[in-house]
Amino acid sequence: METNDNIQARILKGTRDFLPVQMLQRDYVVNTLVEVFQRYGLEPLTTPAIEYMEVLTRKYGEEGEKLIYRLAYKGGDVLALRYDLTIPLCRVYAMHAKSLPKPFKRYQIQPVWRADRPQKGRLREFYQCDFDVIGSDDMVVDAEIISINHDCMAALGFDRFNIRINNRKVLNALLEYAGIPPSLGPDVLRSVDKLDKSGMETVTTELEKLELSETSINTFIPFLSMKGDPEEVLRELRGILKETPAGVDSLAEMESLFGHLKDFSLPGERYSWDVSLARGLDYYTGPIYETVVEEPNVGSLSGGGRYDKLVGEFTGEDTPATGASIGLERIITVMDEQKMFPETTAVAQVLVVHLGEDYRSHAITIAAALRGAGLKTEVYYHQDRLKKQLTYANKRGIPLVVIAAPDELKEGKVIVRDMATGKQETVPVESAPTHLSDKLSPKK
């Protein structure tokens, strides 16, 4: 092979290879989340990476649409790469509603692509983890999504988090109350959405730029400080919105939602009502929510809301839908920084080593028996000194080593070494699987 012909091994910026050490962390998170989803009877869905461009257009706003990757395709249709998991879900429901359970509860964990300029926290390929319920407008379903969200965070080991809840209908009623025209609603909410990052002053300036009246601004701005205990916020808002039918309805919705959260046995300190929560996406129509970890202050790790108009983009009929997205990439980063991952660095639980070529066959056969007992077992094949083989186990983080050594094998025995303590025991070959399983069982 001529060296000149070599192709440089390289990878597109903003995309990533996940090597085993990273994959073990990712798999830990994904498996934990899937376990929670399944505990609620949510079912898995997978959709293709390639979608017709027209399925994706007019869904993500002007800025979003520019970031959709298009394929170079000779046919008449423009093909694109999946931009999120919500639109594919709506497409699937529009195509298959009849054969799906009603309501349809699904989770989906797949990569999405954005033709963005890569920078810290902004990638061209990243994984989304969504769970949604389509086909029910009952607030109990929004409560269930929030409860799942809670259980996911708890299962991953987060303790000091708070799920902030609000409602687009309440926000719209407050905009109306403040005399802000509905046409300006989306712009106002986009400003409000940035409140956490930009502060109240910037939001006020932005609202002034929208040419709202001073009275409107002065009426609306104080609402954004209303947050905390749902019952108190409800009481306050009832005083304000008691004259507007839409306002009264939106508050009834919230009362129902918070009532259900109690049925779900959700600890009261894990959620609150935050009237300043707006969420960036235009398509929300009802309750919205966001999980914030406050200590350490790492910002929002998941969020979602109700979007009753999106399926209708395909079917022409409004279809109630609500759901959330877990910020998988962000969560993995935070858990790594906060050392929240179990210490496993290797898949293998046992390494079988051998002293000299004549004993390798024994090592392989012993490993086969260990695997038969369900033990994750690697064999050190290369002819090396024992010390080097043990160093390998140590470096990889494999907790137990079985040594196939001549004297012990003659008596039908092997040496079992606990790498953490360095303690060695001699056990009969035939009882090695049980012996090792017992040693590992507290960890299994």
Added chain:
Amino acid sequence: METNDNIQARILKGTRDFLPVQMLQRDYVVNTLVEVFQRYGLEPLTTPAIEYMEVLTRKYGEEGEKLIYRLAYKGGDVLALRYDLTIPLCRVYAMHAKSLPKPFKRYQIQPVWRADRPQKGRLREFYQCDFDVIGSDDMVVDAEIISINHDCMAALGFDRFNIRINNRKVLNALLEYAGIPPSLGPDVLRSVDKLDKSGMETVTTELEKLELSETSINTFIPFLSMKGDPEEVLRELRGILKETPAGVDSLAEMESLFGHLKDFSLPGERYSWDVSLARGLDYYTGPIYETVVEEPNVGSLSGGGRYDKLVGEFTGEDTPATGASIGLERIITVMDEQKMFPETTAVAQVLVVHLGEDYRSHAITIAAALRGAGLKTEVYYHQDRLKKQLTYANKRGIPLVVIAAPDELKEGKVIVRDMATGKQETVPVESAPTHLSDKLSPKK
């Protein structure tokens, strides 16, 4: 929303949505395979969907290269979608060898894309499931791959299968022995690869078209009938190849490989030597193998081989590598046809139903307790008659139903119904989690 504006919900031909019923089958297969891979200490790897086109070029032959999906990208570099998992693995090894264990043993289950004309069994998006070992030329590693292959098939429930094994070096020695010029080797092997489908006559005709001498053809063709017990084939080939050094070496390699398979405790009837096995890909350099299920006759379900030159395309240095690919899509089809899947049709194990709106809160709280005990529990939220709620459980295939009924709840009890037998029991609310876990435990 105006109906005229609706976008048709549709999907590109040759790509698929996997609805929950299909996903449960797919997850079953994937989880089974991952468990086997991990039992051997193999570790997970994930690579991005998008690769630089130049990384993929000159790897898949002229026909293959035409099928690579390209992205519409404004920059100077051409971007493409992953065509298989082998080249990305080689790229990863070329980039990260220093930080990876040596040898590097990984599994990878991800979709690949082919811009092909879709037809039965030929898709534009499908999943590959590969496992490979990079960095060792020891035949024990090829034996391990074959052993993993065996365990995968067995774990999925296949019993009448046979792993056919051969070696490109042996085939090359036989070509040389028959006086066939090395330059024609790849063409001859591509013909031989089609032997199963096209028969001996067609192969002979194709070899004649390559303008091989009659003597060459008459010498070579009989080799293709040599198959069966490895020791017998070895003895026969030793007689033929005893004068050629390359032939003698290749047979020593096979003797070593088959010796190791015995160490791995692989049942003798599950593998054989088949001199007619050629495998389509040009890049194999040593042992090759293919798993065939003969009853029912469903053809090849997995295959692989050694490819010691492929990593060198990036690094300029030959790096030993061997591995196999499980035909995930084909296996799922066959298992479905042969009814090899467990009967599960829903994620949920328990459905909690309620009689009237006043009891829904109880149903939700009971479900929360069941989930706390690890039971996969769905709540029937809608106000419906009991019969309709039970029909739903039946249709979905949820095995157990908990009924929150007024009289029983007054006494702190719920009714547990076994959907298979129709038998009902009344149990105290607080012991419901244990009671239901016990009922499900033989299945868990």
